[in-house]
Amino acid sequence: MTASVINPTAIARPVARTVKASVSIRDALSQITTLAWRALIKMSRNPEQLVDVTFMPILFTVMFGLMFGGAVSGSTAHYLPTLIPGIIAMTTITACVAAGIQLREDMDKGVFDRFRSLPIARIAPLAGPMMADLARYAIAAFVALTVGIIMGYRPGGGVLGVLAGVVLAVITGWSIAWIFLWIGTRARSAGAVQGMSMMIMFPLAFLSNAFVPVDSLPGWLQVVTRVNPVSHVISALRDLMNDGALTAQVGWALLGCATVAAIFIPLAVRSYSRRV
Amino acid sequence: MKSGTPEAERSSTSAERAGRDGAPSGTMAVEARGLTKLFGTNRAVDDIDLTVIEGEIFGVLGPNGAGKTTMLNMLATLLPIDGGEARIFGYDVASQGHAVRQLIGVTGQFASVDENLTGRENLWLFGRLQGLSSKKARSIGDDLLAQFDLTEAAHRPISQFSGGMRRRLDLAASLITRPALIFLDEPTTGLDPRNRSQMWDTIRDLVAQGSTIMLTTQYLDEADALAGRIAVIDRGRKVAEGTPSQLKAQIGTSTLRVQMAEGADTAKAVALAAELTSNTPIVSSIGSGFSVTLSDANQAADVLIALRNHQLSISNATVEQPSLDEVFFALTGHASEMPIPETEASAP
Numbered sequence: 001m002t003a004s005v006i007n008p009t010a011i012a013r014p015v016a017r018t019v020k021a022s023v024s025i026r027d028a029l030s031q032i033t034t035l036a037w038r039a040l041i042k043m044s045r046n047p048e049q050l051v052d053v054t055f056m057p058i059l060f061t062v063m064f065g066l067m068f069g070g071a072v073s074g075s076t077a078h079y080l081p082t083l084i085p086g087i088i089a090m091t092t093i094t095a096c097v098a099a100g101i102q103l104r105e106d107m108d109k110g111v112f113d114r115f116r117s118l119p120i121a122r123i124a125p126l127a128g129p130m131m132a133d134l135a136r137y138a139i140a141a142f143v144a145l146t147v148g149i150i151m152g153y154r155p156g157g158g159v160l161g162v163l164a165g166v167v168l169a170v171i172t173g174w175s176i177a178w179i180f181l182w183i184g185t186r187a188r189s190a191g192a193v194q195g196m197s198m199m200i201m202f203p204l205a206f207l208s209n210a211f212v213p214v215d216s217l218p219g220w221l222q223v224v225t226r227v228n229p230v231s232h233v234i235s236a237l238r239d240l241m242n243d244g245a246l247t248a249q250v251g252w253a254l255l256g257c258a259t260v261a262a263i264f265i266p267l268a269v270r271s272y273s274r275r276v
Numbered sequence: 277m278k279s280g281t282p283e284a285e286r287s288s289t290s291a292e293r294a295g296r297d298g299a300p301s302g303t304m305a306v307e308a309r310g311l312t313k314l315f316g317t318n319r320a321v322d323d324i325d326l327t328v329i330e331g332e333i334f335g336v337l338g339p340n341g342a343g344k345t346t347m348l349n350m351l352a353t354l355l356p357i358d359g360g361e362a363r364i365f366g367y368d369v370a371s372q373g374h375a376v377r378q379l380i381g382v383t384g385q386f387a388s389v390d391e392n393l394t395g396r397e398n399l400w401l402f403g404r405l406q407g408l409s410s411k412k413a414r415s416i417g418d419d420l421l422a423q424f425d426l427t428e429a430a431h432r433p434i435s436q437f438s439g440g441m442r443r444r445l446d447l448a449a450s451l452i453t454r455p456a457l458i459f460l461d462e463p464t465t466g467l468d469p470r471n472r473s474q475m476w477d478t479i480r481d482l483v484a485q486g487s488t489i490m491l492t493t494q495y496l497d498e499a500d501a502l503a504g505r506i507a508v509i510d511r512g513r514k515v516a517e518g519t520p521s522q523l524k525a526q527i528g529t530s531t532l533r534v535q536m537a538e539g540a541d542t543a544k545a546v547a548l549a550a551e552l553t554s555n556t557p558i559v560s561s562i563g564s565g566f567s568v569t570l571s572d573a574n575q576a577a578d579v580l581i582a583l584r585n586h587q588l589s590i591s592n593a594t595v596e597q598p599s600l601d602e603v604f605f606a607l608t609g610h611a612s613e614m615p616i617p618e619t620e621a622s623a624p
Contacts, residue, residue, distance in 0.1 A: 019367070019375045027407060034404040042392045045433075110388035114449065117352050119377040120405050274356075 020119075028121035035128020043132065052098060053140035057091040061147040064211060072212055080153035084144060085165065085237035086210030089230055091140040092173035093205050097197040099133055100180030104190045107272075122273050126181060130174060137173030141166045157244035165241040168253060172233045175257035176204070178264035185271040204230050229256030303330040303365075305457045305488040306351060310360030313346050313512075320346045322512035323360065328490050330365075330456075333483055335503030336492040337600070343512040344492035345385060345461050351490070352382045352459050364457060381450030381458045385465060387442040388449075389434055395421060395445050396430040403452045413452075420448040424478075440471035447478065458482060460491040464498060476502060496600035506600075510608040523603045531567050531602055532576045534583070535592035539564035545590075548582045558605055569602060570595070 023031075043049055065083055069076030103126070106112055115125045145153075145162065155162050180197045187193040207224050208231040214222050225231050229252075236253035239245045306328035313321040321343045328334040336344050349355040351362055353373040362369040364376045382388075389398045396417055403413025421427050424444040429437060437445065443463070450458060463479065464472045479502055483489055493499050499506050500520045508516040508523070516523055532549070536542050542564055546557045549568045553575050557568035570576060576595045583590060598606075 019378050021372075022374060030407075031405050034401060038390065038393065038401055041397065045392055109391065110384060110386045111390045112388075113354060113384055114382070114388035114402070115405075116354055117377060117380070117382040118402070118405055119374055124405075 023119070023121040028124060031120045031124040032127045032131060035124055036131035037128075039129040039132030040135070043135070049098065049102075050136070050139065053091065053095045053136045054143055056094060057087055057140055057144035058147050060091065061087050061144055061151065065148075065151055068211060077152045080148055080151060081155075081238065081242045082213075083211065084148035084153050084155075085241055086208075086234050087144045087148070088141045088165070088169050088237060089172065089208075089234045090205045090210055091144055092137045092169045093176055093201060093230065095133070095136050095140050096173055096177040097180050097194070097201050098136075099130065099177040100182075100184030100187075100193045100197055101190050102129065103181055103184035104187060104193045107185070108190070123269050126268060126272055130177060130181070133177060134170055134174060137170040138166060140173075141169040155241045157241045161240045161242075161244035164246075165237045168233065168236060168240065168250065172230075172253070172257055175261040176230075178261055178268050182264050182268040182271060185268055204228065208234060210234055229253070229260065232256050304328070304363070305330045305332075306334070306362065306364055306490060308351065308360065308362040311347060311350060311357065311362055312359030313343070313350055313355065314358045319512050321350065324507075324509070324512075324514045326507060326514070326517075328457075328488060330488050331483065331486065332504045333479065333489045333491065333502050335499035335506040336490065336509055337494070337496065337499045337506050337604070338492075338509035339494055342509045344494075344509055347509070348382075348459050348461050348490070348492055352380055353377055354382070378453075379456050381453075381455035383443075383447050383450045383458070383460050383463065385461045387434075387446045389442065389445055391434050394431050394433055395426055395437070395441075398434065398445065399449060399452065402449045406453050408452070416452055420451060424448045440467055440474075443467060443471070443475065444478075447475075451482070455487070457488045457490065460489060462492055462494065464493070464495070496604065500600050508604060508607055515607045516603070520600065521597075523600065523607075524598050526603065526606070530570050530573050530576075530595050531598040532570055532579055533565070533567040533594045533596065534579070534590055535560075535565040537589040537591045541588045542566060544586065545583055545588050548586065548588075549579050552578050552582055558602060565592075567599075567602060569598060569606065 061084070064087065065076050065079060068083070069079035073079035073082060106125075106129075112125065145155075145166070149155075155165075157165070179200060180193070183196050183200075184193050187196060207221070208228050209225055210230070214225050214231070217225065232249055232252040233256065235249040236247065239247040239249050304327060306326060308324060308326040311321055311324040311326070312319065324347060326334075336347065338344050346355065350357050351364065351369060353369055353376050357370050365379050367375040367379070369376050389395075390401065393401065396414075399417030399420055400410075400413045403416055404410065408416065418427075418430075421430050424447070426441060426445055426448070429441060434442065434445070447460075447463070460479070464475050467475060476498075479489060479491070491502065503520070505517065505519055506523060507514050516526065518526070532553075534545065534549075536545055539562075542559060546559060546566050549557045549566065553568050553570055555569045555571070557566040559566045568579070573595060576593075580590070580593060
């Protein structure tokens, strides 16, 4: 920056103050935590917003378990080790969509104008709710898991394997959510976010190995499902939860999540900052 | 942004120095030159120059859609500036937004507080976001709630607040860190008269405590009552600037205001007044009177004699300094509020 002229006489008489040129990391973290608190309060006062991470996984687990179990694996009990990791991945991805919709709704409200007029880190109003949403993904994973266990799922990976699976699911939810957050900053209305997000969410969740073995698919679809990062997440979840094994699939899953985040965090932050 | 650090520090220390030496009078809170905002081909704000001096209330007056809010949003770093430049206490709005945001408080036209939180939680949230400790944020929040007469509603969610309460909470939220410059966008639009006069008192208090205020309004009496200086904005352009009395002096020396005994006589009376003064009279909104600018106060007698000669009976007549309504009309060629067609229809 060339020496820009700054009026030397200036600044505030009500309270003498020092003006900082940028937000420190520590301040930014405190702002993100504060905004996560706001999002959690919002969540607790609007419990209906938790439907997608509570009733949905129950419904899907019971429905798919009973419907597809016999056809895919011979019986429901044999199908559960395949199904439960798939349901966990699918519900976390479904839960992500809400991040974009809620951001859009939030941005349309006056309170976001105030956030933008405050000397806070630009990313904080995005990152705060994202932090609070970690709780939603964890709830989704635990609900699917619990229903599965009630139906007879006995994860071979033990407690550690299952916990590792939940952590991976939460990481996946957090990474994929940036896609929908980006859509949230671009679309004109919450309804538009919903529509566009569904078009991304459904192929992402269903064109995967979530419910059926990939071998049973036509050739071109096999290629699609193998490229889909969600397939790797589901394979990794199965390895962790069913076998307690830290396989290469876990690495691929994490790499996929990191790639999605690396692409969509900058896109979302930039588009959010420019938003009128 | 990092390269800005030494400059910002330097300027803040020199600011303290200036404070010690006695703050110079006439420090610029806002300096805008050629400020322009384009929405497509529409020049929402068109080449506006503005200067707001520290410690004053500066009024931006204009009808709906004149570009007031757009201008304010640009100065508050909420909208990118398309042309020209602006400085807030010397900091460039476009390139030093973060510094600017530390010096300003913004209260928009629509309450920018969180509907899901209570009043107390809102103030705590904004205090924390601006770096106050949890305890400090709570105590300042409680002080502000008391000051704005909101203590009893402190634990209610905002969705249950009345319009006036929301506005007060909104303003309170802008004052947590005692910003040096406060932007108020139509602070009294939609408030009932009692809340309106409370808001006026609050604004005067803030200035008495050392804040600088830039407010927009479409009410001429509000600008007249509060602002030391006024810029009149119409269709994105600044059409006049000055103290209320300077603006009034810009058009004629005085105004004749006549109330007719019979509303039906108004049209005839207006025609006579127009002929005698060669100015366009403004029909009052209730339609039974008019006011007309006089280039010479003696014309008042001419008009009144003419009315008597035509047997048009009046109930009241005064000669006074022009109101800002008339100033606005004279500056822009149209009235500031909606009943324009009526005025034009009844003018000859």
